Amino acid sequence: MILITRYQKMAAHCLPKFSRQILLVLFSTLIMGCSNKPEQWLEKTSLALPKSYSGQVYLIPDAPSALAHRIQAVREAEDYIEAEYFSWTADVSGLTLWHELLIAAERGVEVRIIVDDLLFFDDKWLVDIDTHPNLSIKIFNPFNARKLGWLTRAADFEMHRDRLNHRLHEKYFNVDGKTMILGGRNIGDDYFGYSPQANFFDLDVIVKGPVIQDYERNFNTLWQGELTVPVNEVIAYNPDKHSGSFDKVYDKVMAENQPLQESIIRKVSLLPKPEYIKASVTPMFDSASKRTDSQSYLRKRIEHFANVNQWPAEELFLSTPYMIKSDEHEELFTALAERNVEVTVLTNSVASNDSPFASAYYQTYRSALMEKGINIYEYDSHALHYSNFYNANAYYHNKAFIADNTISFIGSSNFDPRSDMTNLELGLLIESQAFATELKAYLLDSHTDKFWQVEQAEGEGYVWSKQDEVSHNEPRMKSEKRLINGFYRMLKIQNEL
Template structure:
């Protein structure tokens, strides 16, 4: 099985870097970030309704840009949509629009196509926290990580696009076919919003802080290449990759032309950012700021919907879940099933904590890896990637962070709080309007777990074979939960 072989190779490399190297979580006082002050402003938000619409909206915004485009992403694939989107940015730069991009370095190697695009006088690319190893692939990078783990463990996980300082695109999507449903299989069910209003200024300040910081480096100093003609390496790569993808390009173009005006909803908006100090002290600035806002928020605290790809406890366990459960709240968790999880490691640890969540009275909906999204281009096998929560049907959160130790202690994250009952209803419908996408996990009369989906009933993790269980035991044995 090719999947098995690639997974085994990945395990081998990862073990070299991570075995025995998971950093302990720091001690965090209950008063940490108690003095954090937030700012709430009026604005408006629109939910992007599907994966294909998400790439169409981005292209439309870029084509309408007049002066500036700022972008941050964790990953940017060298595939049809990744190259198409970068080509649209090059065309915008040709018109005189100033384009700035910050990319995390974890998945950037010797990407000459990226560096070539950055030679445009109006397009600059900065790499966040670059590795020392670049040309020899994962093997040398794994050793590089092992040697410099304290520094390289911190990654930029923010996802952000700002057009002319007027419209933001925020959410969980990165740039690539699997985020826009143009990959034949293994696409993500994910989430984006469009945001307008005064809040854009706060996100601009956050971007600017990263742009001028010592922890970002110009891509031209990291990747060596020679172009005989301007942007030659990029154009060659674009033409080579997209040559056989004309149907996909035509489909995307038709969707761009068919876009309607976004359905904006007025709301009160509160941005929440991480602190760059996390790169030095690994403290959970972002999570504690979110928690302080939620605890102070004037509502009954009777209903909480949590949506996250990965659900793992931090240094104080599932504190928010425990507090809400003790308060008598109805708590719903929407997350990946063991089979749908795109991480090879998370299922091994999530399985250990699922019983604890059920004991707290949490209703768990696990995404079916074969769920069908009728609005998508391809629906064969998928992963859940929505990062959000909804409190009492009126306060929503959307951002880049997962409910796991990595988002808490290692990655730089951000998000936005949205106060609007209308938007909360729309978001809840987007996440849970179609229950056929999920397996509802419950205990039967004998106390054993069972999974229900429509008329189907399973007494084992659906679509999760014995070989995966064997690997799960290995992953738990090497104890890397704090890295996830």
């Protein structure tokens, strides 16, 4: 799903409306042939229980603080920094973090960064950063097409889709093996509350303890793998022409957004000291083998761990931006219903979903979920978060679950086939009732004004209610979207979402 969602967002900024629609249909048509079904269950050896550790966790309370904590950690770095992200935008937030990393590299800190290639093109400034002797950048699964935008990239995807369909969706930030940040946020203004158009309601957790070493091993495996390529081998760079290109991009963007930049730096200086919660933490990783066997390694490992430890016994609280039907998900929900486990789902409404494809397929899946007795809360596209710099319309992007108000999971994976069987994902299980209570408050209990509760209406249809508001139609959904969603469902690409 991320592949299409991010394409749509980029196209929205770069192309006229008519061209956007043509390319959107073209790109979605290209990926229709990419769906792969699992051919076999995971080998038993891959389901060995991971080791759990004692650790400390801190739920970052708002979006601007999430960027501020990253900057603060970089400024305190002594030996090394390593990070990997699906997207890293060249806006105020993204460039500010790159600038801070360069400053750290200047004082001798070794910096290694892996970024997925989907949203990078012929960005000379990225190679310019990499020329620093203490800062190295690698690109995951690079495209061949780097110029002429999405037209050539779509053609490249069609010719090499068996390889290019697999993307790096992990989000990981580690400083000195002492401070690690995991969650659903990528790097960009819209993830930190600084976009004037729309911002994601998302989450991150800061982790301390020996569990970080497992994530370092995962990072090193990826760094040394065949799919990560040095950026200077991907993007052509001429020192005579392109030296200093990062400074030019950085200076231009900051000059145009000085109040925003000042707000970011001020937020760092005002950060309170984190109040950590002690917890048992268990790392959860995917496998690069899914490139060839399309197995849902991460999800199966989590389910196996849950079954061995016999949870959830009473309640599952599931948060996901994209809820797409699959046979495996149906089996899970059926099993939970048979055990009388109460399931609550927090997800996007049709109007708040940043992917038109995901909202189209979720519309038809919702009735099946409600027939299983699942409680559904849908995010309001007009929800406001007053901690954000810009109170723009919002998308829901929290990826987490809470089992029996004790076990929490925070990670990069969505509840969709693409996260299960195609993209690389990771996460962290946290055993702490105190943290679970805090996480549930962050997701819903402190934000009930931001969600529509969906219930079956008398007769046919649904009722959406939020405080004093009641709607018998999809809230804030434009009439033309109903027809468009019907067209998207005709494409039958749900296994790619």
